[in-house]
Amino acid sequence: MVDKVESEILDIVEASKRSPLFSQFIKDLSVPRETRVKAVKEVFAEAGFSDTTKNFLAVLADNGRLRHVERISKRFVELAMAHKGEVKVIVTTVIPLPAEEEKELKQTLQEILGQGKTVIIEQKIDPSILGGLVVEFGQKVFDMSIKTRAKQMENFLREPINFGSLK
Incomplete structure (x- = not known):
């Protein structure tokens, strides 16, 4: 029904x-x-x-x-979806995931979510992330994109170095 x-x-x-x-x-x-x-x-x-x-x-x-x-x-x-034990996972990549990689990701997510849950993957394509992937489900976001890593590196390099702490 x-x-x-x-x-x-x-x-x-x-x-x-x-x-x-x-x-x-x-x-x-x-x-x-x-x-x-x-x-x-x-x-x-x-x-x-x-x-x-x-x-x-x-x-x-x-x-x-x-x-x-x-x-x-x-x-x-x-x-x-919650009633049926389904979890929608949005996976953002630069190019579509090959079937084998999608299958592996789905298995990994199944293990994380536990038994009784069915992972439903929705792929989104976003060239701006440059590479890697972003996985979103529920309130969780795992951002493993090159764009985010580059931003983190930029922030790290912009931080002032405290030479006094090196002694």
């Missing part, structure tokens, strides 16, 4: 990105509450959405919160 609701909510977000008219409708608070709720129920019933999703969207429409569906969907996806 969680997967179905997640999929349906993500479909709504995509629809609002593709359709300016739909996007305007969900953000427009000038539409009377009853009209908004009725339209939401009818449109999503016709689309074959589950009762859970339809009722949730009706509550959002009734409370004038439908315009926040994109932000709500992001949080829902995070909670659904």
Whole structure:
């Protein structure tokens, strides 16, 4: 059920990105509450959405919160992943990781996170890091990029040397 609701909510977000008219409708608070709720129920019933999703969207429409569906969907996806024991890991590199390296990284992260967790890797490409990689998950960031190492070296070299401490 969680997967179905997640999929349906993500479909709504995509629809609002593709359709300016739909996007305007969900953000427009000038539409009377009853009209908004009725339209939401009818449109999503016709689309074959589950009762859970339809009722949730009706509550959002009734409370004038439908315009926040994109932000709500992001949080829902995070909670659904946590419920399923999945951990999203963002790996930033200069070029895409070769399949073998991605597999090794995934295994290492699985060991760090422990049993019962499934690592989902999302690769980002950022040439500005110059090399190495940046791994982010949860509130943790492991920055092993050349850009960061060079910045650390620059900061070290800019520090004044205390020759008195060398005696």
